Amino acid sequence: xxxxxxxxxxxxxxxxxxxxxxxxxxxxxxxxxxxxxxxxxxxxxxxxxxxxxxxxxxxxxxxxxxxxxxxxxxxxxxxxxxxxxxxxxxxxxxxxxxxxxxxxxxxxxxxxxxxxxxxxxxxxxxxxxxxxxxxxxxxxxxxxxxxxxxxxxxxxxxxxxxxxxxxxxxxxxxxxxxxxxxxxxxxxxxxxxxxxxxxxxxxxxxxxxxxxxxxxxxxxxxxxxxxxxxxxxxxxxxxxxxxxxxxxxxxxxxxxxxxxxxxxxxxxxxxxxxxxxxxxxxxxxxxxxxxxxxxxxxxxxxxxxxxxxxxxxxxxxxxxxxxxxxxxxxxxxxxxxxxxxxxxxxxxxxxxxxxxxxxxxxxxxxxxxxxxxxxxxxxxxxxxxxxxxxxxxxxxxxxxxxxxxxxxxxxxxxxxxxxxxxxxxxxxxxxxxxxxxxxxxxxxxxxxxxxxxxxxxxxxxxxxxxxxxxxx
Numbered sequence: 001x002x003x004x005x006x007x008x009x010x011x012x013x014x015x016x017x018x019x020x021x022x023x024x025x026x027x028x029x030x031x032x033x034x035x036x037x038x039x040x041x042x043x044x045x046x047x048x049x050x051x052x053x054x055x056x057x058x059x060x061x062x063x064x065x066x067x068x069x070x071x072x073x074x075x076x077x078x079x080x081x082x083x084x085x086x087x088x089x090x091x092x093x094x095x096x097x098x099x100x101x102x103x104x105x106x107x108x109x110x111x112x113x114x115x116x117x118x119x120x121x122x123x124x125x126x127x128x129x130x131x132x133x134x135x136x137x138x139x140x141x142x143x144x145x146x147x148x149x150x151x152x153x154x155x156x157x158x159x160x161x162x163x164x165x166x167x168x169x170x171x172x173x174x175x176x177x178x179x180x181x182x183x184x185x186x187x188x189x190x191x192x193x194x195x196x197x198x199x200x201x202x203x204x205x206x207x208x209x210x211x212x213x214x215x216x217x218x219x220x221x222x223x224x225x226x227x228x229x230x231x232x233x234x235x236x237x238x239x240x241x242x243x244x245x246x247x248x249x250x251x252x253x254x255x256x257x258x259x260x261x262x263x264x265x266x267x268x269x270x271x272x273x274x275x276x277x278x279x280x281x282x283x284x285x286x287x288x289x290x291x292x293x294x295x296x297x298x299x300x301x302x303x304x305x306x307x308x309x310x311x312x313x314x315x316x317x318x319x320x321x322x323x324x325x326x327x328x329x330x331x332x333x334x335x336x337x338x339x340x341x342x343x344x345x346x347x348x349x350x351x352x353x354x355x356x357x358x359x360x361x362x363x364x365x366x367x368x369x370x371x372x373x374x375x376x377x378x379x380x381x382x383x384x385x386x387x388x389x390x391x392x393x394x395x396x397x398x399x400x401x402x403x404x405x406x407x408x409x410x411x412x413x414x415x416x417x418x419x420x421x422x423x424x425x426x427x428x429x430x431x432x433x434x435x436x437x438x439x440x441x442x443x444x445x446x447x448x449x450x451x452x453x454x455x456x457x458x459x460x461x462x463x464x465x466x467x468x469x470x471x472x
Contacts, residue, residue: 069101100125189222375407382411
């Protein structure tokens with residue numbers, strides 16, 4: 001008996017030694033860090049924020065950065081959401097500070113000091129635990145330790161997001177039973193359905209930990225890259241941006257195809273040119289808002305050195321180029337000045353030297369758009385019985401609501417509840433329709449691309465009702 005106990009003791013010591021050896025020799029650990037303060041925000045954060053890295057790939061060469069924010073209602077039972085930002089290449093921090101997170105950058109003219117943050121009482125984190133992930137690799141603070149690991153494509157990004165999720169759930173088992181949804185907007189209309197299917201397939205295959213997948217939701221979603229822009233013509237006509245005569249000529253000579261035009265069809269080309277010229281001064285993310293002047297938009301260009309970034313922001317604060325916060329892109333670019341501050345990156349626990357200058361959207365990703373149409377993914381997920389919520393800002397020219405309605409209609413599911421208004425505060429907030437595949441579609445009145453930026457209170461109410469299986 002004593003020999004057996006000694007053997008068990010030696011075996012246990014070996015296991016413990018091996019565990020701590022692996023822990024100590026592993027280049028990185030997966031545990032996140034609780035962030036209690038953020039520079040620019042007055043006082044301690046009134047919500048739980050955790051940041052960290054999780055390695056994916058065969059040798060964890062890809063390090064995906066994430067921000068986890070607990071639900072401010074009941075995190076033990078509220079849904080868990082994996083939020084995939086658009087782009088491709090836009091950071092999860094952009095979504096937090098400009099769209100659906102519990103803080104927002106204050107809309108003030110840049111004066112050389114650190115931009116400030118305020119609490120957003122209409123954040124989606126009021127009703128859900130949300131993991132914001134910098135994906136694909138090269139986005140935000142995510143990086144690869146190898147040259148080959150920097151290259152990715154649409155499907156690989158979805159596979160890596162699923163691998164990330166499973167590892168995160170291992171580290172956070174208390175959320176494994178929460179209802180789980182994948183969410184996103186804009187180019188997330190490509191990422192979200194694909195990632196949802198990858199998770200669904202993995203769950204059916206018995207991969208652990210099991211994800212309690214219930215469905216997905218999308219705002220202003222790009223869905224079929226080749227063809228979606230065709231709907232800009234009818235949208236522009238409905239908004240009185242083009243004349244009846246031009247609209248009729250476009251229909252007559254182009255036959256509904258305005259992207260892939262036959263070079264021999266000179267009349268169609270002429271009328272499309274006239275259309276594009278008329279819309280030159282229109283802000284496509286919200287047709288009622290002003291566009292930025294050509295000088296101030298230079299801030300968007302990529303910089304390889306911090307000095308270059310500072311020079312651009314010196315121009316950004318010039319009274320000539322920015323007399324006031326008169327257009328939305330000025331507000332967006334404040335995030336770059338805030339995030340590239342050393343104190344902010346230290347507070348977020350960013351690994352020094354892993355990236356250059358942070359950009360809210362990295363337009364130079366070595367990324368292959370291997371899937372350009374996710375309508376088949378929506379059709380497949382419908383057969384599995386998953387819930388879905390699709391919403392559109394009705395002043396969005398970038399992804400017109402007409403194109404979203406068209407692909408939903410193409411799924412050919414019967415209507416359960418026909419087109420009707422949904423309300424907020426006793427006023428019409430948009431219109432909605434539900435289908436037999438458990439899909440709900442809604443417009444958000446007066447909003448653009450993306451809807452929560454313009455109508456945060458209405459969007460939070462819409463999401464809350466949908467999460468709780470209530471009519472919008």
